[in-house]
Amino acid sequence: MTSSRWEINSSATLPIPCPKCGHKQSVLVSKLRQNPKLTCSSCTSEFVDDGAQLDALVKVFERLKRSSHSRELAAIT
Numbered sequence: 001m002t003s004s005r006w007e008i009n010s011s012a013t014l015p016i017p018c019p020k021c022g023h024k025q026s027v028l029v030s031k032l033r034q035n036p037k038l039t040c041s042s043c044t045s046e047f048v049d050d051g052a053q054l055d056a057l058v059k060v061f062e063r064l065k066r067s068s069h070s071r072e073l074a075a076i077t
């Protein structure tokens with residue numbers, strides 16, 4: 001098995017909490033990258049994700065790239 005490059009699965013979703021009501025909704029990573037502006041499906045307020053969740057995910061991937069723990073990777077994709 002050859003994997004020269006590790007990438008975040010663009011069909012993966014992140015639970016983004018609404019700053020107003022705290023409702024978490026699953027947002028596609030690919031959508032978050034293109035447009036971090038979200039509308040809460042619970043209270044319909046609009047907010048922009050600060051990217052903290054995505055940053056955290058990217059950091060995990062960077063770490064995995066170095067250590068190549070495929071089992072850990074499978075757990076978060």
Ligand SMILES: [Zn+2]
Nearest residue numbers: 018021040043
């Ligand atoms: Zn909300």
